[in-house]
Amino acid sequence: MIYDVSIWAIIIFVVFVGSVLGLSFYFARKTKSASGYYAAGGNIHWGVNGIAFAGDYLSAASFLGICGMIAFSGYDGFLYSIGYLAGWVVALFLVAEPLKRLGKYTFTDALDARFNSKSIKLTASISTLIVSVFYLIPQMVGAGDLVVPLLGLPHYAGVLIVGTIVIFIVATAGMTSTTYVQFIKGALLIVFSTILTIYILNNGLTLNPGEKYHEFIKVGAVVEDQKLVGITDSTYSLKESVTVEGKYTFVSLEKNEVVRWFKLSGDSSYLEEMLSISVADDGTTLYNGEPKSAQKFYQVGHLTKIVVDGVEVDKTGPLGPFKFLSTMENSELIRFTKKAMPNKNTTVWYPTPTSGRDMINPGLLYKVSTKAGATFWTKMNFVSLMLALFLGTSALPHILIRYYTVSSQRAARKSTIVAIAAIGFFYMLTLYMGLGASVNGVLDVESSNMSGPLLAKYFGIGLFSIISAIAFATVLGTVSGLIVASSGAIAHDFMDKYLNMKMDDRKKVKAGKIAAFGVGIFAILLGILFKGMNVSFLVGLAFAVAASANLPAILFLLFWEKTTAKGIAFSIVTGILSSVFIILLSPSMYERYGLLKSAAPIPLDNPGIISIPLSALVLVVVSLLSQKDNKSKVENYHND
Template sequence: MIYDISITALIFFCIFVGLVLGLSFYFGRKKSDSSSYYAAGGQIHWAVNGIAFAGDYLSAASFLGICGMIAIAGFDGFLYAIGFLAGWIVALFLIAEPFKRLGKYTFTDALNAKFNSRAITLSASISTLIISVFYLIPQMVGAGDLVMPLLGLPHWVGVILVGAIVIAIVASAGMASTTYVQFLKGGLLIVLSVILTGYILKNGLSLSPGGKENPYHKFIELTPKIEGDKVTAVTNWNLESQQVVGGKTFVKLNQNGVDRWFYLTEKDGKQTLKETLTIVQKANGEKLYNGETKDKRKFYQVGHLSKIIVNGKEVEKTGAVGPFEFLSTIKESEVVRFLHAKITDGTDQVSLYYPEITSGTKFMLPGLKYKIGTDASLWSKLDFVSLMLALFLGTAALPHILIRYYTVKTPRDARKSTILAIAAIGGFYILTLFIGLGAGVNGVMDVESSNMAAPLLAKAFGAVLFSIISAVAFATVLGTVAGLIVASSGAIAHDFIDIYLKKNLSDDNKVKVGKIAAVIVGVFAILLGMAFKGINVSFLVGWAFAIAASANLPAILFLLFWKRTSSTGISASIVVGIVSSLAIILTSPTMWDKYGLGAENSMHQLENPALISFPLAVLTVYVFSILYPKKDVKVDS
């Protein structure tokens, strides 16, 4: 989209960033030993920790990604929220209290509590780093997306900005400042989501939300001459070229020296050409929006209802509605969704966004994104099951979530903070359904980035609300990234250097090395955030959950609940979980497309690896524990 800087947004952004950095420097002035740096000294109140849990978990994937995915895929996007929340049940009933009893600073501490195994130390620290990096990618992508409408700056500037601020947070005071940043932004995010949902219901549904003409109705429709399955001529237009992509025919026409793209569709039983939203990246570096340069502002925000049905009658708008009336009205109406096709036209790269009218019933039921019904293939069914498995099992195995159990005093506090987190997170996810649907029908969608659905919806209701929500969303990214970098620095300094390499670092040096590690991981995260620009952040987070579920959860569960589990079994299962999940991800259709090889040519059609990698890891820990039984060892105190 084409964004302009908002002064109001800039002011709120500076206030929030200043507050976050102020908190960090306040805690940074205090004497920080390794316990304080990595686990806040175990002195965080359980209620603060519960909201901080929510703040840590409600990352860019939750606020930006889920809302965006609901906006473009309806109920299928909400399935992510269901999976994310369900994973906390595993954490509450199986992990929280026993895990608190085992650990000290890091995930590796807990796994190795009974063994003192160097193999566990190495494999678990590598697992922590890999999962944290995969979770960092979507946070950085989301940060870049936020900065474009907030400050009018390029995506890469936002990625660098969030990286620099988070490095300052972690390097100054570690887990203490991170916890209170997460507490602050978690509470604010929930409150602001309630306010935004109130605005959505108060404004109701309209064919022309905000009094603006629905751009879908401005799109040109043409009647072509067709021979066979090809367009041969269009009156008053020059036919330039046509291509078939994904079963759709796209046609380039020229009038008065301006190239425009259309797609072939059917209306009232006749073949017609409908205009698309088009971005052309020319070989000489020039970028055109719907055939014009950026300054002509011919590129629109989209996402509308094409028909509103209330009590069986068509209406222009509904006025204020209740929560259930809002959902039922969308179900009875018709939604204009925009789908994406990417083609090469000579030396130009063309991104086409074409409208598709979808019945509200389809929009509010599973099947638009995840093909699991009558039109599903075996691959699509397996991929859906694999995703749900990863989301359900991954939460309880995320290193940056697990280390938060060490910030409270007792196992009982760990359980209470988990219960509070579930309540806060569950309430928030219900709100995302309304925010996502509201974005999908209020004409605010940026077709280039579904991640901007919620902030742009807030912008439609006023600059102040947009500014506050965008600033809090940015703080959301800061808090989650800070937690991930604390987990990563602990894996490097405490697990790998101090324990595995047996450097026996002093307490001060352990903190110093952790801060250096935080800087290195932060810089690496910045580079990855730039590389994955444009991909929905919830989708990317799904990969992190899959790796966590495969590499960490089998080891945790067997350690806690099977007495015959051996150190060899644990370390082997972590390695198998990492290798198998990464192998599937790196050969997936999305990555094949990223390599420029074409998604349809990938080695398989499975986007999410957990269905294969999790059972492999479970089998590995069992078999290797039988083959290489544990020995009685003296564990260092």
């Protein structure tokens, strides 16, 4: 896809980033102590902290990833919204207050509070690092994706910009400036998503998404004995015909020396134009048969039928939030499905008529209905995803450290509730933003991540600029939080506590800043390396690893007297190893290695359903075997 760069976009972006940096300078002068650096001095107001939680949590995965997934796969993207929010229930009811009571700066502190165990310090700090790095990659990739249309820069430039700014933010002021950046960005994201949703509802549903929308060409087909023998339009000449997976017939037609790909319709009566990207023999890439600069690679997604109260209409006019959904259910739309052609350097996206009913029910991505071809393993994928999302939130180190920025347990609880309300409201909007993007002819089939911002562009370049700048700030904020968490794991948990380097306050802050710098550089490299990877894919992975490695440890520590230090350490190691192992052998990864999906030894894409119970089981068994260790543990939790 090729985008025109707008001067407004650049101005708004620069103002935005400038204010964020100014804020960091301001707080940098105030931050001197370790408590200030790692936990913002523990005196952030709960309301600010709550919205900052929302800022932390609504990362590139939520705004870019979920909206994109709903736009391309309907309700299945919304499953992420439901699961991500449900995870906060675990955080609020079980984890928030005890964790605040037990810890000082990091999640490792809390786990270790009763034991003072070297093995916990080591395993928990490694787990914090691994989960944070998994979470960092998609954020950096998302940043790269964003600057392409926003500033007209290449992907790696975006990653470099984010990396540099974030290192600056974190290295100057740590958690205080991170918190305020998150607060501002979280608030703006929610406000502007609401505005975007109002635009969507006010616009209603229409068969014609605008004058610029490309009308896909249809050419009559002549078929004999189920074989295509000719076409009815003599301005085209038939080049070749390819059968894919035994059921799709893809045909290339030439007109005015441009070759485009078409698909034979289900009833074999006509050929329908598709989107295609081909790499020619001389190495040039052609978009719909022409160079990228010809701008012939269209944005897509439109309705073919709208039914309001039993009557077919061309457009609905403004709709209420409920009427929008029920009208959507009775409508029909065209989605575009990707197919790579075997033995050819061509990928096509063919129009797939989809009923509105399928869009607002689960099943397009995660097959659950046996009638639609669900198998045991596709069902397990669905359950595993929902489990990992539910249990992942309260195991994410960069979320957990936010409990140390407020002054009391009560403030911890209240900020969690503010977070739930803000995040829950935002997640309800994702359904509208995603569905809105699916029907207004804005989708870029190359990158689902840009669906939300591109929808904003449909309503005006100003809204697009602001939303994109916010999305960029989203990445900045989340990356800052992750880097603070990682630097805490290295400087506080590992160097100070595990290696027992006995650093004073000043040294600890310095070590944290150096660690932040190192992790930042590492994140920049990974962001460039993983270009093109799906943002949600890696975040889902991070959730599964976090839930497997950290959650059993936290919950058993809080609710089971017999938990031992060895039990916790073994459980963390088991959780990391088993979840990463299953991911590496999963069908999705096999596809990435360039192997056959069906060759994957473990037919499961999300490891949660195996690795979480396994990690819990190891904790119980090892704890029971090491009971004698517990005689010396520090009793400060149950004596409250």
